[in-house]
Amino acid sequence: MDYRFDAIVIGSGVSGTSAAYALNEAGKKVAIIEEREWGGTCVLRGCDPKKVLAGAMEAHNFSERLRGKGIKQVAEIDWKDLQDFKRSFVEPVPESRLEGFQEAKIETFKGSAAFLDAHTVQVDADTLAAEDIIIATGARPSIPDIEGNEIFLTSDDFLDLETLPKRIAFVGGGYIAFEFAAIAHAAGSEVHLIHHNSRPLKGFDEDHVAMLVSSLKSDGVHFHFDTDVERLTRKESGILLSAANLTLEVDAVFATAGRKPNIERLNLEKAGIKTNRHGIIVNQSLEAIPHVLAVGDVAITPGLPLTPVDSFEADFAVSYILGKKQEIHYPAIPSVVFSSPKLAEIGLTAREAMQEKDGYHVNEIDMKNWYTYRRTNEYLSHAKIITEKGTEKNCWRVFYQ
Incomplete structure (x- = not known):
């Protein structure tokens, strides 16, 4: 019709x-x-x-x-x-x-x-x-174009798993990989996160990403950086991931390298x-x-x-x-990684602020001894606050808790 x-x-x-x-x-x-x-x-x-x-x-x-x-x-x-x-x-x-x-x-x-x-x-x-x-x-x-890529599961599959595999690999270093890795580890899986370079969560503050990686490592999550998975092979005992610098067997492997x-x-x-x-x-x-x-x-x-x-x-x-013809301008919008601990940011980055030292202060605060975090025994809580010199207006904040 x-x-x-x-x-x-x-x-x-x-x-x-x-x-x-x-x-x-x-x-x-x-x-x-x-x-x-x-x-x-x-x-x-x-x-x-x-x-x-x-x-x-x-x-x-x-x-x-x-x-x-x-x-x-x-x-x-x-x-x-x-x-x-x-x-x-x-x-x-x-x-x-x-x-x-x-x-x-x-x-x-x-x-x-x-x-x-x-x-x-x-x-x-x-x-x-x-x-x-x-x-x-x-x-x-997005599914990586490698040999055996039909074996990959996706975020859709993870969110609907009937049973949680004992050994899981996440291929990718974005927020989905970090969130699922933290969830699966807390639920009892052996977790591996594999990323093709040494800079995961590239949109977030580099220091805070390093803190998050260190925290998850201490909890037991395994990280494999600078690793390009070249092939997946299904075997009786599991799924074999092959790379130039890694051979790993897991029960499920998820493509978390973007969309x-x-x-x-x-x-x-x-x-x-x-x-x-x-x-x-x-x-x-x-x-x-x-x-x-x-x-x-x-x-x-x-x-x-x-x-x-x-x-x-x-x-x-x-x-x-409806008739309001104009160009779009985006406000500062927070972005959060729901891992454990969480990672969040909004606005001007510390890297950008450091390139304009005459215009901004970059203030780092260790907050783990604040009452808010001590009462729940948080072992890591850190912030970077960027302020504009002269006005002391907050321009950007990264909270890690």
């Missing part, structure tokens, strides 16, 4: 859902398209289920720090019970999200969207046309939309071409791949469609 709308949103994650509701509330006739479950990555396969698992990790580590200080034994994680608890958050989402769209009179289409031209997309046998289109299809785990944009099935060339391996190329107003905007992880923007950034870009795109 042929349909006509004021606006089409492709993708029902955080940014797509936010945009669809906002356009609908502004009086637009809106359609939203989703090829997987309604709800998108964050609530189904990302930050929300991850934080449920991380909550159990925090409880385990909290009780471990207080053992002998009022707590007699360390809390033990029951992986099956934890997964059941996680599913209580995740499983209701698709039906609830669909019901919400239907109640708001937002038309829903399930299937892969493919552009026919700049204003028209096809979803199975249906053809949808609109003046404005927002692409919010997000990203998915790739969901653009392949969109037929973007039919609309004249340009892309590269990082996603859809957009201008300073998030336009890929006139009247087609891309937001969230599928778009190449200065914004970090974070849920608040997705929402911010969605709000901007809606305002742009």
Whole structure:
């Protein structure tokens, strides 16, 4: 069938859902398209289920720090019970999200969207046309191109494991690898984190990353830096990882070396939309071409791949469609690694501040003896605070606790 709308949103994650509701509330006739479950990555396969698992990790580590200080034994994680608890958050989402769209009179289409031209997309046998289109299809785990890469599991698989493998390897050095490594170790697995160079979590303060690595090492997580995995081989006793400087056998290996944009099935060339391996190329107003905007992880923007950034870009795109024509400017947005301890940052980096010594102070604070951290027996809590000389205005902070 042929349909006509004021606006089409492709993708029902955080940014797509936010945009669809906002356009609908502004009086637009809106359609939203989703090829997987309604709800998108964050609530189904990302930050929300991850934080449920991380909550159990925090409880385990909290009780471990207080053992002998009022707590007699360390809390033990029951992986099956934890997964059941996680599913209580995740499983209701698709039906609830669909019901919400239907109640708001937002038309829903399930299937892969493919552009026919700049204003028209096809979803199975249906053809949808609109003046404005927002692409919010997000990203998915990237799989390294090595021999035996079909053996790799992904973050989606980790978050839905029925049983936790005894020996786990995470290939990659980003925040997903560090978070999952901390969770799996707290739950009782032998954990290995393998990274191709010596600088994991490259977007974060180098000193604090070194502290986090040292802390996880002391807890028992194994790190293998400057290691390129060349081959995976399935054997009766497990999975063999082979590199020039490492041979390691584990029970499961996860690709945690980044994500790739969901653009392949969109037929973007039919609309004249340009892309590269990082996603859809957009201008300073998030336009890929006139009247087609891309937001969230599928778009190449200065914004970090974070849920608040997705929402911010969605709000901007809606305002742009509704007539507020301007360029997007990003505020300082915090970024957090939910490992143990946590690592967080916002704003100007210490490296940047040190390059402008006449303009900034870089103040380092060891906070482990502060009451806030002593009462929970934190063994590591550190901050860097950057202040502007003259005004003493805080420009950037890194908290590690």
